[in-house]
Amino acid sequence: MSSPPVTGPAPVPRHRGGPGPARFRPRRTPPAGTVRPKPRRVLSYWRQYLAISPFFLIFIGFSFFPVFYSLYLAFQRWDGMGTMQFVGLDQFRFLWSDPVFWMSIRNTLVIWVLSTVPTLFGALVLATLLHSVRRFKGFYRIALYVPNVTSIVAVSIFFGAVFSNNFGLVNAILGMVGISPVPWLSNPWLIKLVIALLMTWMWTGYNMIIYLAGLQAIPTQIYEAAKLDGAGPIRTFFQITMPIMRPIILFTVVISTINGLQSFSEPQVLFGSNAANPNLGGPGQAGLTTLLYFYQSAFVNNDYGYGAAIVWAFFVLIMVMVVINWRVVQRGRKS
Amino acid sequence: MDLSRRGFLQAAALTAAASGLTVACGNGSGSAGSKNGKNLTMWYWGGALSDKVVAEARTHFADQVKLTVASIGGDFKQKLTTTLAAGTSVPDITGIKGEDIASFLPNAGRFLDLNDLGFKQVSSQYLEWKTKLAQTEDGKQIGFPIDIGPTALFYRADLFDKAGLPTDPDKVAARTGTWDEYFDLGTELGKKLPGTYLVNNISAVFTIAVGQGTERFIDKNNRFIGDQDHIRAAWTTAIRPYTLGIDAKINDNTWNAAIGKSLTTELGAAWHALDIEQAAPKTKGKWRVCATPGGPANQGGSYLALPKQCRNPEEAFKIISWILSPANDARGFADAAIFPAAPAAYAMPAMTQPDPFFGGQKVIEVFGPAAKAIPVSYEAPADAAVMAPFFTELTSIEAKGKKPDDAWNDAVSQARQIARRQGVK
Numbered sequence: 223m224s225s226p227p228v229t230g231p232a233p234v235p236r237h238r239g240g241p242g243p244a245r246f247r248p249r250r251t252p253p254a255g256t257v258r259p260k261p262r263r264v265l266s267y268w269r270q271y272l273a274i275s276p277f278f279l280i281f282i283g284f285s286f287f288p289v290f291y292s293l294y295l296a297f298q299r300w301d302g303m304g305t306m307q308f309v310g311l312d313q314f315r316f317l318w319s320d321p322v323f324w325m326s327i328r329n330t331l332v333i334w335v336l337s338t339v340p341t342l343f344g345a346l347v348l349a350t351l352l353h354s355v356r357r358f359k360g361f362y363r364i365a366l367y368v369p370n371v372t373s374i375v376a377v378s379i380f381f382g383a384v385f386s387n388n389f390g391l392v393n394a395i396l397g398m399v400g401i402s403p404v405p406w407l408s409n410p411w412l413i414k415l416v417i418a419l420l421m422t423w424m425w426t427g428y429n430m431i432i433y434l435a436g437l438q439a440i441p442t443q444i445y446e447a448a449k450l451d452g453a454g455p456i457r458t459f460f461q462i463t464m465p466i467m468r469p470i471i472l473f474t475v476v477i478s479t480i481n482g483l484q485s486f487s488e489p490q491v492l493f494g495s496n497a498a499n500p501n502l503g504g505p506g507q508a509g510l511t512t513l514l515y516f517y518q519s520a521f522v523n524n525d526y527g528y529g530a531a532i533v534w535a536f537f538v539l540i541m542v543m544v545v546i547n548w549r550v551v552q553r554g555r556k557s
Numbered sequence: 558m559d560l561s562r563r564g565f566l567q568a569a570a571l572t573a574a575a576s577g578l579t580v581a582c583g584n585g586s587g588s589a590g591s592k593n594g595k596n597l598t599m600w601y602w603g604g605a606l607s608d609k610v611v612a613e614a615r616t617h618f619a620d621q622v623k624l625t626v627a628s629i630g631g632d633f634k635q636k637l638t639t640t641l642a643a644g645t646s647v648p649d650i651t652g653i654k655g656e657d658i659a660s661f662l663p664n665a666g667r668f669l670d671l672n673d674l675g676f677k678q679v680s681s682q683y684l685e686w687k688t689k690l691a692q693t694e695d696g697k698q699i700g701f702p703i704d705i706g707p708t709a710l711f712y713r714a715d716l717f718d719k720a721g722l723p724t725d726p727d728k729v730a731a732r733t734g735t736w737d738e739y740f741d742l743g744t745e746l747g748k749k750l751p752g753t754y755l756v757n758n759i760s761a762v763f764t765i766a767v768g769q770g771t772e773r774f775i776d777k778n779n780r781f782i783g784d785q786d787h788i789r790a791a792w793t794t795a796i797r798p799y800t801l802g803i804d805a806k807i808n809d810n811t812w813n814a815a816i817g818k819s820l821t822t823e824l825g826a827a828w829h830a831l832d833i834e835q836a837a838p839k840t841k842g843k844w845r846v847c848a849t850p851g852g853p854a855n856q857g858g859s860y861l862a863l864p865k866q867c868r869n870p871e872e873a874f875k876i877i878s879w880i881l882s883p884a885n886d887a888r889g890f891a892d893a894a895i896f897p898a899a900p901a902a903y904a905m906p907a908m909t910q911p912d913p914f915f916g917g918q919k920v921i922e923v924f925g926p927a928a929k930a931i932p933v934s935y936e937a938p939a940d941a942a943v944m945a946p947f948f949t950e951l952t953s954i955e956a957k958g959k960k961p962d963d964a965w966n967d968a969v970s971q972a973r974q975i976a977r978r979q980g981v982k
Contacts, residue, residue: 299980301660301663301664301938302638302639302642303638303641303642303664303667304663304664313978316974316977316978319974320974321971322971382809382810386809386810386811387809387811388807388811388814388815389811389814405956407809408806408808408955408956408957409956409957410956410957493809502945502948502949504808504809504952504956505808505952505953505955505956505957506949506952506953506956506957506959507949507953521632521635522942523939523941523942523945523975523979524638524660524942525942525978525979528978
């Protein structure tokens with residue numbers, strides 16, 4: 223479909239949508255020059271608004287409203303069915319003095335660092351390698367991206383089996399070379415390591431594809447010029463590739479921060495089979511991430527007010543982290 | 558683009574119309590105003606009821622009502638809570654799990670009082686302690702008991718024999734009358750059969766030890782009593798197998814692999830037999846059952862309830878009382894290992910059959926008396942939430958070697974905080 227030819231003499235009147243000719247000029251617009259066109263009212267664009275409305279209606283119904291409703295809930299005590307009771311800032315006071323909440327924040331941050339750093343570093347290395355690959359390009363890209371489109375639940379169950387303390391594959395292999403079994407799923411640090419490894423495995427491919435797209439957008443002339451000036455591959459990487467890729471790296475850092483801090487399914491599935499205590503993040507609650515704690519409070523204990531308080535406190539934390547990230551990555555550019 | 562604008566718009570309009578229709582249908586099922594509807598829906602989860610009995614109920618009542626049953630997967634309580642809060646598409650009959658019933662009691666107004674519909678006349682057929690757990694303080698009955706979970710001690714007769722211990726259920730029961738005797742036996746077993754363990758994890762011991770008492774974590778006056786002697790005693794009991802080194806410390810799905818190998822005994826409710834059977838089919842005939850050390854407790858066991866929106870309460874009540882009549886309840890035991898809440902069923906042939914998995918033992922001889930001897934206890938709505946930190950700390954002891962005393966202090970302070978958050982004094 224091409225836009226209908228613009229009729230009427232130039233200059234085209236300015237529309238609300240911005241300068242330049244409108245793609246869809248309404249037929250009833252009088253030819254310019256006779257009468258000065260009235261600014262169009264919002265309602266006369268109803269077709270365009272109708273066309274984009276499904277997204278916004280669904281967004282308002284299923285995202286916007288719940289988000290603000292949860293803010294309202296954070297000041298109530300509610301079991302999901304009965305009458306709500308306004309409790310003011312009580313939920314936040316409980317939160318402040320709840321050691322489990324602070325532990326869940328610590329867990330989340332540790333898992334986030336353990337997963338994001340290797341993910342982004344590995345993705346960049348892989349992207350650079352893949353950029354110079356000449357054969358089987360498609361195969362490598364698909365192979366590295368497949369983990370990201372695999373269901374988290376399936377991956378978690380698989381990791382749970384591989385790292386199982388008593389009968390897992392990893393411990394079986396370690397046993398063959400004479401290393402005694404490692405308590406992957408009961409030692410607090412190893413639990414975090416396994417979750418982080420799982421997330422690294424899933425997200426390296428995703429970031430790699432983004433980096434690869436960025437690398438391909440760098441003109442080859444720059445590399446040729448660098449080569450002529452005698453720069454080796456490492457120097458080229460740090461002095462040409464990295465600076466040009468900075469906006470893309472910033473993007474992946476921000477996205478990884480938001481994703482990584484929201485880890486939930488991984489520990490939930492890994493330790494969901496803990497019969498006495500599902501949804502609590504495994505032995506010693508070492509895998510209890512903040513979102514899992516929220517889920518447990520709201521949907522297992524039916525304490526919706528406290529659950530809402532947890533996520534809002536966590537929202538503030540994520541915002542702080544994103545701003546810090548932004549600052550750190552931006553600072554390098556200015557210097 | 559080969560899709561024309563007209564074609565696209567038509568397709569879009571059709572899709573919108575179709576989705577609108579679906580929504581309309583969805584709403585229709587919940588909002589009928591009259592109370593003699595001909596369509597009833599029933600929600601339960603796989604294994605809650607005998608599918609055969611439910612199928613028969615559909616044909617049995619086909620003349621009066623059309624019963625639609627839905628087996629709801631996933632988190633049943635969560636889905637039921639959401640639906641009840643929304644108030645539309647509410648099922649006419651719903652199952653409620655035993656561990657969740659207490660948390661529904663504060664919202665008893667969302668359900669019909671079964672006593673008004675005739676439960677009073679049949680209630681004597683069902684175990685009193687089970688009926689009471691689904692009753693509000695002012696006597697409103699919201700749940701019709703389906704089944705119960707009387708606990709017992711499952712043990713490997715072949716391993717007991719190897720260790721030179723008695724294998725006969727009565728003799729084993731005599732040697733495991735109290736927790737201390739049971740742990741002594743476990744120490745002996747552990748010495749004679751290295752690499753085997755008496756208990757799966759100490760949380761299992763704690764659950765049962767708490768269930769053996771008449772008080773739990775919150776009393777009837779809505780006060781936190783989780784730091785008192787009865788809980789401390791259950792805690793101390795639970796810690797013993799850990800200090801004696803007869804605890805397998807299994808807290809994940811490796812239980813499936815361990816149950817047929819390294820575990821000599823297993824504590825669990827009647828329905829747990831099915832788990833063992835499925836996880837370790839090769840051990841068929843090697844297991845036996847005897848009474849729980851220290852007396853019986855209950856684990857699980859569900860209810861059927863009629864939400865307030867029920868479109869035909871009289872017929873719905875007839876259906877559930879038919880499905881849960883002692884005779885039909887007894888069939889559930891054979892079909893789905895559902896242990897009936899009606900003692901009259903225990904004498905019926907369906908239940909007195911010897912069980913080949915337990916070497917031909919008539920397991921009802923253990924579970925039947927246990928069912929009747931379970932103590933009546935008060936379970937507060939927040940009880941499950943308050944109990945959770947105790948499990949967490951017990952797991953910490955097993956996983957990290959945390960000192961039991963520190964774990965106890967942390968568990969109590971955490972439990973107290975959760976209790977306060979949920980409005981307990």
